[in-house]
Amino acid sequence: MGDPRLFTHVRLSSTLAGPDASVPAWFASHGSFGGWLNAEVQHIIDEIRLLLGDIATVTAGEGRTTDHAWAAGETFSIQFTTHARAFGTILSSVGCPPPGVNMQRVSGTRGSLWTDEHGTISVDDGSGPRVLDTPPGVEAATAATDDTLTELIASNSLSRALAGASSRLMGPTVSMCRALRDRIESGPSGTTDIPPTTFDDGVANTAVHMAILRSIVTGRTEEVPTTVSA
Template identity: 35%
Template sequence: MAQDKLGVAIVGTGFGCITHLPAFRDAGFEVRALVGRDPKRTAERAERFGVPHAFTDLAAALALDGVDAVTVATPPHTHAEIVLAAVAAGKHVVCEKPFAGDADQARTMLAAAERAGVVHLLGTEFRWQSSQALLARLIAAGAIGEPRLATWLLHIPVLTGPDAEVPAWWGRAEDGGGWLGAHASHWIDQIRHTLGEFAGVSAGLPLVADRPGQTAEDTFNIRFRTVTGVEGTLQSSAGIYGPPLITTRVAGTHGTAWVEFDDVWVADANGDRRVETPADLANPDPVAPPSDLMHTAYDLLHSMGIDRAPYTKLAATFAALIHGDPVPDSPRHATFADGVAGQTVLDAVRASAASGGRWVDCAER
């Protein structure tokens, strides 16, 4: 039996319009309101995308008839206030990552959502990205034996040069800006989902590019160990010149699995082979958002539209959970509890970097 469309209010007019808005519509939601800080920009984007209500006051959106859910696509330092108001109003919530300012704040958000009895998901859309989902499934199925060594590497020159503009908040560490939260939070979630919880980290957070006034890092270099015994390295920079450098690879007792763009490969005693993507993990081709929405180098990270299809699956899972329908265990959705766990790792990374790279036990955090 067909169910009535769920109504959602989108908070944030940048990534909120670039990805959240089309993805939630693709998943069957009715976008009832757009909430932003700038009245003119918010009204213009609401009109452009056919959203019936534009607000700069979150309370007005929460009071609107037909709003069942809220999705939060704003800078990290604003998440807690928005999420706490939304769950207090009884709304189901999706919140972007990085989830909070720190793990204590994240625990407050989780506790509030649990008390309210609402569905709460973390915006980790790349759990549904085909290659990452397949990699996780293969490792869980024992395709490489017991995982022992993991390498995640990404160098992309998006923040180099004088024209590499970023939003003001992104350059400020105190506002949750920087490359650690923007990119490592995805990897941390993927590792937790694929290899187990983090036991500890040793890290550095340098600023490689010459960007006057920026206090947030454009690079992270993290050595980690999981509670399951995997040793690994996460290294990425958005502030270096040169061609992109990308590696995602996990080695185990019987083989190695790795990602090449959207393909997953396995090597073992029988040789190398590409693994076909099963139908349930396949995604349609990316749909690029309108180019005039791309104003900064940070926006351009989303210019190819690769996150729309995975985000649609996240939003569809969100809808199913709200309706009480069953959802697949693979990929498993991330809740605010995952937000707390991920934020704990981010806090440990920052603590390690601030102390010159000492080993920090994540359990102690």
């Protein structure tokens, strides 16, 4: 696909759509670091940094698509640029009425890579679109959700939705745990298709997250510091 230049992330879900939706107390409060942005954005930041490199600037907004009794938002949008001169848009909401939309796309100088709502990964390098095979060692989700456990731990709309996603997350979680085990057993000289995550990655991701929160408050584009004290 050549050099990646444009990243697009769109997730529109009805998980918290409507005034009857309920959330845990921490999610409802800005003071408890609640809201959908704080729940999801770290994962997207990590993915962008892996695919496009370090983020340079962010411009962000947060709000609510439907009316709720709590203060924290369930919808956010972010525009960003990277030090490698790529740019992108993140639009995510769990408060939109159906139908849902779930798509990620990376566009490069010679082609595009994208996912759909079923988790299928496709690529088009100019010769036509094709679906990529699941990499060796990456397990598909096979375990069904335990409905009894879901009822025990899920006392609100958000928790029920997250508990219901456990079967989809099972395969990727197993793959990440195996990669961690292999890295421990083989040492620094070992090889794995999944790059190891370091403490520095966590600090760098948090620096982007903090810049996003500053942008929401100031209403301006915020720079991400390139050197952060851990």
